[in-house]
Amino acid sequence: MTHALLPSGFHDRLPPVADAAARLEARVLEAAHAHGYERVDPPLAEFEAALAHRLKATRAQDAVRFVDPVSQRTLAIRPDITAQVGRIAATRMGHHPRPVRLSYAGSVLRLRAGQLSPERERRQAGCELIGLDTVAAAREIVTVAVEALEAAGVTGISVDFTLPDLLGVLSAGPFPLGEASLDDLADRLDAKDAGGVAAIAPAYLPLIEAAGPFDAAHDRLCAFDAGGALTSRLDGLWKVADAVRGRVVLTLDPTERHGFEYQTWLGFSLFADGARGEIGRGGSYTIVHEDGSEEAAIGFSLYTDAIVAGGGEDARRRLFVPLGTDPALAARLRGEGWVTVAALDAGDTPEAQLCTHVLIDDGVRPL
Amino acid sequence: MTHALLPSGFHDRLPPVADAAARLEARVLEAAHAHGYERVDPPLAEFEAALAHRLKATRAQDAVRFVDPVSQRTLAIRPDITAQVGRIAATRMGHHPRPVRLSYAGSVLRLRAGQLSPERERRQAGCELIGLDTVAAAREIVTVAVEALEAAGVTGISVDFTLPDLLGVLSAGPFPLGEASLDDLADRLDAKDAGGVAAIAPAYLPLIEAAGPFDAAHDRLCAFDAGGALTSRLDGLWKVADAVRGRVVLTLDPTERHGFEYQTWLGFSLFADGARGEIGRGGSYTIVHEDGSEEAAIGFSLYTDAIVAGGGEDARRRLFVPLGTDPALAARLRGEGWVTVAALDAGDTPEAQLCTHVLIDDGVRPL
Secondary structure (H helix, E strand, C coil): CCCCCCCCCCCCCCCCHHHHEEEEEHHHHHHHHHHEEEECCCCCCHHHHHHHCCCCCCCHCCEEEEECCCCEEEEEECCCCCHHHHHHHHCCCCCCCCCEEEEEEEEEECCCCCCCCEEEEEEEEEEEEEEEHHHHHHHHHHHHHHCCCCCCCCCEEEEEEECCCHHHHHHCCCCCCCCCHHHHHHHHHHHHCHHHHHHCHHHCHHHHCCCHHHHHHHHHHHHCCCCCCCCCHHHHHHHHHCCCEEEEEEEEEECCCCCCCCCCCCCEEECCCCCCCCCCCEEEEEEEECCCCEEEEEEEEHHHHHHHHHHHCCCCCEEEEEECCHHHHHHHHHHHCCCCEECCCCCCCCCCCCCEEEEEECCEECC | CCCCCCCCCCCEEEECCHHHHHHHHHHHHHHHCCCCECCCCCCCCEEEEHHHHHCCCCCCCHHEEEEEECCEEEEEEECCCCCHHHHHCCCCCCCCCEEEEEEEEEEECCCCCCCCCCEEEEEEEEEEEEEECCCHHHHHHHHHHHHHHHHHHCCCCCCEEECCCCCHHHCCCCCCHHHHHHHHHHHHHCCCCCHHHHHHHHCCCCCCCCCCEEHHHHHHHHHHHHCCHHHHHHHHHHHHHHCCCCCCCEEECCCCCCCCCCCCEEEEEEEECCCCCCCCCEEEEEECCCCCEEEEEEEEEEHHEEEHHHHHCCCCEEECCCCCCCHHHHHHHHHCCCEECCCCCCCCCCHHHHHHHHEECCEEECC
């Protein structure tokens, strides 16, 4: 082969990874279903204009676009599913009493890879709670995210909280800043650059230290919040973290904003032992309706490929069934949970078929 | 709303249909897994040239295409998954001993709707057995297709067999015909037009009657096959049908060719009670390797949306959990199989949340 089989950023999921990914998503959605989240499955392509209108974290120009020969309008392949779930909640399920609990799983496609990931196609699975972004709503969403990961066998889960509108609240209240300075300050805080922060607005310096293990960071943030501008957020955040305390590692990075630009009061990233980088994220946000009105929502997305890459493989157990075996016997063994691999000609061998067991004289023997 | 939410041919799957579709595919692939079929998950987009090379039943120009800014080559969104599974079997799994058993489920996209279906995005789930198209292989594939449908709760299954290369075999043997006449004859046979068939080649007239319930049609085809050109096919077909006899309704339409143009000796369509039109199809075919060599294969695809549309809805059972309920009690009830829907504020009601039961004094009561 002198050329790549697939374009960069696209890949085949082969056995046993593809099975593991499907199983993971099934368990995640089953755990969410037990909390009342029902699945929606929006289409791969939509009118570009309708999708762009709702896309926030992903730029519409990152989507694969094409002209629809039927409507003569531009369609886009979805670069994100959350925006589609928002569309469904705002339109087809607009009449449904709030809150609406929805779940989803599927592939998203981007024309160009992101800065942090070379992948252009990724699988996402998640939940959206539409109509509320209260502390009670956030407690439920964080609990469902953690339970979904636990149900999928993920261990060593960490939840890293952030307060996406923290700088906005502080600069609109006790520590005024111009718009330009706010962006600069956010950059310097992201970089943990104390000198830079001091040069822009020394009052914000304590925020650099208010990151790390949750309880200590929360304490420092409470001490910093002498003016009380953050009190309701800090109280709420504590209650949200309490919902999963003891089940996960809790951390706080109050000024982390990468990818949280469009979240409202709460954001969180999910990590797990063995997985490199984030395995998911979530937070509160706003849905815009057709008439311009806004609605609060909160949700999370899990990154199937990142989770599967960090997980162990289940051992394969495959039973080779020689030529001439009674089909009823093989059916009975499948009923007992065996994977049966039938010989289809005399040359088939258990080794070629990656079998771990073989049927000899109607008895199961390990190879 | 003055405009359609979605382009024609695309639709949202909403609750409870989206859950039913996901459950169906999970059960189908689980049944196939018990026979040793392991899942592959090829990407949504590929190099157009590589995909077109392997597409047969679907024309490459029906695919959504776009220029990849990374490679500057044309990519296509898959209009079919079977061709991708063939690519994987021929390349990345080319070294794997034959036969290779693979399964898949996913969405396919077409730029234009087909003649028979207005949908431009469809979900497909299926199995491919690569390396063999013998009677033993066909018996296994037909059995797995039927067991997968049964596992998904589909009832009243029919298998309608066809012999895609029948006219080719007969015209190359006992009843010679020119190429042009062969196409005309196939059209007239498809239309069950006795006058038309008689005008082209009267020797083929008995084929019109050799369709219908399997055993009688097979008998008529055997009587027609005086020359013996079809004997091995007819013997094989009988054995394949025998693999699922008694579990399904068996029919035979030996000259049906729509959509079977690229199948080799065997094709079949699947139907079920309550579903309009086909719910799947399968057959034997040929995979072309990079070096031009060919390999026999056989497989089937199920059409998730067609099956779900024909199925009944599972009744929803949702338990409303009032504000202030101990989370441990709700967790215990989920453990017992309940879907719990928590009140998140004082205004929530069981009715608004489509609940069938409510928790009162820690006891479950029907509404």
